Amino acid sequence: MLLRTATRQDLPAIVALLTVEDAVLDPSEAVVDEAYERAFAEVDADGRNEMLVLDDGNGTVLGCLQLTYIPGLGRHGQERALIEAVRVRADRRGAGLGRELLTRAVERARARGCTLVQLTSDKRRTGAHRFYASLGFARSHDGFKLPL
Incomplete structure (x- = not known):
């Protein structure tokens, strides 16, 4: 498994992962609109x-x-x-890929000199919460959001 920086070519697969959480959406069917293109370009730059x-x-x-x-x-x-938008393909869950993904991300942050890694998760994703706790993440704060 390779952990790498995403390229524009990966955008349909990323959108597919973010769009449909509990099934596998073929990346060719993902709708990559101007908003996704713009956001990816901004993150990439x-x-x-x-x-x-x-x-x-x-x-x-x-x-x-x-x-x-x-x-x-x-x-x-x-x-x-800050870690956000964590997704693993639905048909590949349970094989340790999420653990690999998060462990490597934490290693990248540590190598950069970060002293803390934080993430948020939707309150309804209780399975994800158990997973994050198994990696050592602690529920230390309550988060708040204000839609604008």
Whole structure:
């Protein structure tokens, strides 16, 4: 398995993973519109963001996540990493791919000098919460969102 930075060519597979969580959507059927194109280009151009994919070695995307590095004054000026948009193909779950994906992302953040990795997860994704806890993530805060 390869963990690599996503390319524009991976965008349909990423959109497929993000669009349909409990089934496998053929990437050729994913609707990659202008908003996805723009967002991918912005993430790709930003040195504090990485869209990462787990590749089976033959170019098939099996999982993805976005890793964002956040500077700040909290934690004595240490950088932190935020993990979002974590997905593994529905037909490949339970084989350790999610663990591999998250473990490697945490290693990247550590190598960059981050002192904390954080993530959020929809409250309804209880299986994901158990998974994150098994990796050592602790429920230390409540999160709040305000749609704009």
